[in-house]
Amino acid sequence: MLTGEKRYLDNAIAAQHGEFPSRLLDVSYNCLIALYFAVTPYYHDSEDFLDDKDGMVYLFFIDEIFSPSAQNTNDNYNAIINRNVGWYLDNALFWNNHKFIDHAKLNNRIIAQQGAFILFPGEEPEGLPDYMYCGIRISKTAKALIRQELKLLFGIHTGSIYPEIINLVKEISGISKKLNTENFTCLKEMEYTLRQMEKELVYYLDYAIEHRKSDNIDQILIYIERKVNHYRKVFLEFIQ
Numbered sequence: 101m102l103t104g105e106k107r108y109l110d111n112a113i114a115a116q117h118g119e120f121p122s123r124l125l126d127v128s129y130n131c132l133i134a135l136y137f138a139v140t141p142y143y144h145d146s147e148d149f150l151d152d153k154d155g156m157v158y159l160f161f162i163d164e165i166f167s168p169s170a171q172n173t174n175d176n177y178n179a180i181i182n183r184n185v186g187w188y189l190d191n192a193l194f195w196n197n198h199k200f201i202d203h204a205k206l207n208n209r210i211i212a213q214q215g216a217f218i219l220f221p222g223e224e225p226e227g228l229p230d231y232m233y234c235g236i237r238i239s240k241t242a243k244a245l246i247r248q249e250l251k252l253l254f255g256i257h258t259g260s261i262y263p264e265i266i267n268l269v270k271e272i273s274g275i276s277k278k279l280n281t282e283n284f285t286c287l288k289e290m291e292y293t294l295r296q297m298e299k300e301l302v303y304y305l306d307y308a309i310e311h312r313k314s315d316n317i318d319q320i321l322i323y324i325e326r327k328v329n330h331y332r333k334v335f336l337e338f339i340q
Contacts, residue, residue, distance in 0.1 A: 109168055109177040113217060114207060123180065124217040127160060129203070133213055134158075136256050139243040143258050147247060155238035160218070161231070162200040163299075164292075168217075173201060175284035180221055187286050188221075193334040194289055195222025196229065196296060208263040229296070231303030297331055 116122045128134050138155035140147055166173045176199065179185035188194055199219045203210060220226065238246070251257040282288050304324045311320055 107174055108181050109174050109201075112177070113168060113201075113210070116217070123220045124201070125220065126213075127200075127216050127218060128214050129216060130214040131157070132250060132254055132256055133261065135238070135246060136250055136261060138238045139246045139250075140258065143262055147258065148244065151240055151243050154240050155243060157236045157238060158233050159236070160200070160228075160233045163295075164200065166199050166201050166219075168201050168203075172282055172284040172288075173199070176221070177219070179284070188289065189223065191334065191338045192222070192224075193293060193338045195224065195226045197221055197289060197292055198226075198228055198232070209261075212261055212263045229300045229303075231300050300327070301331075 112122045112124060116124050116126065128137075134157050138157045141149045166176075168174075176188075179188050183189055198221070201217045201219055203214065203216045209215075218228070247257070304327060308317070308320055308324060311317060314320070
């Protein structure tokens with residue numbers, strides 16, 4: 101055990117912040133901390149190491165939050181690690197069930213970064229669906245100024261983001277949030293999949309209507325058709 105935690109998920113969360121690979125994508129509740137990461141490379145490199153490239157801040161649109169201590173969340177992660185729930189792992193239908201997992205106060209770095217995680221459950225890497233996020237480009241010419249203002253105006257800098265290096269961060273107050281405490285079952289996962297699919301298809305429909313007069317509308321419709329066929333295929337595989 102790398103961290104001394106008893107649950108697989110707790111170990112994965114702690115190991116993720118110890119630079120080990122995992123199925124978890126780090127995100128933050130704090131937009132200013134996200135901005136810091138968009139303009140500052142990992143602390144092993146100098147702060148201006150990537151100042152010749154634009155940065156990106158991604159906004160995620162999340163409807164459901166799963167608690168890292170809830171039984172259903174841990175059952176879900178255990179099923180992935182132990183490979184002991186056939187209906188879940190053997191069907192590509194569930195590989196897009198990315199879940200937003202609330203922050204866990206396992207170490208000072210997670211607390212300082214006001215961090216949470218997105219779980220990627222599939223056997224193959226499945227990118228987040230387009231409806232779930234959008235990006236804001238940060239010009240490379242603005243990076244140095246943004247770092248300076250984040251430090252002067254908000255006290256956000258490398259020492260506060262990585263407090264095990266320079267312990268300058270006070271305990272972050274708790275945030276009231278909705279926690280999903282449903283059981284981890286095939287029926288619940290199917291309902292979650294259907295909701296995700298509906299939102300994704302509505303997103304593409306709205307996008308097609310908005311761009312119906314564009315020159316590349318045929319390519320847009322072909323892409324949407326492929327998405328629909330993908331869902332049709334995995335549903336048929338699941339039923340079989």
